[in-house]
Amino acid sequence: MKIAKEFKWEMGHRLPFHKGKCKNLHGHTYRCMVEIDGAPDENGMVLDYYELKRIIDPIIEEMDHSFMVCSKDTELMNILKSLETKTVVVDFDSTAENICLYLLDRIKKAGLPENIKKVKVRVLETENSYAEDELSLR
Incomplete structure (x- = not known):
């Protein structure tokens, strides 16, 4: 069984290697969909949405209204x-x-219940562009 919740944050960044506009300082309204796959518990829930929010919100809050910078970009x-x-x-x-x-790694380290077998994250950088990957936990 799968459940999912969407999260949103504002963040600036740049891609120094980029040959186009993304080399410049800029920002996005990022959205991500966190999908978890696991066995429902005795109450029929894979995970309470409140619990999923409690796990993910601190990660999102760290990024919200921040500037993500690579440690090698010392000038910036x-x-x-x-x-x-x-x-x-x-x-x-x-x-x-x-x-x-990065989000998959942070979610894995946050510790999900034993019944969760897989996590998928989709990061939308714009309204029509995204990256997606998943991680098997058990």
Whole structure:
């Protein structure tokens, strides 16, 4: 059985390697759909949506109204620090694909109940562009 919940946040980033507009500082209204697959419990629930929200919200809140920056982008990190800007420092370029993998890793580390067998995350960077991946837990 599968259930899913959507989350949304605002975040800035840049892709220094990009040959087009994404090399510039810019931001998106990101959305992600977190889908979990598992066996329903004795009450018929895979996971209470409130519990899923409790697990995911702290991850989203960390990114919301922040600037995601790769640790190798030292010039930008120094600027963001001087501006006292909320940042999420990561060890990857902030593509939709890498953000998707980042979220999967963070969700895995957050600890889901034993009945959850698989997690899928879809990250929408724009209203019609997304990256998606899934992770088997057991």
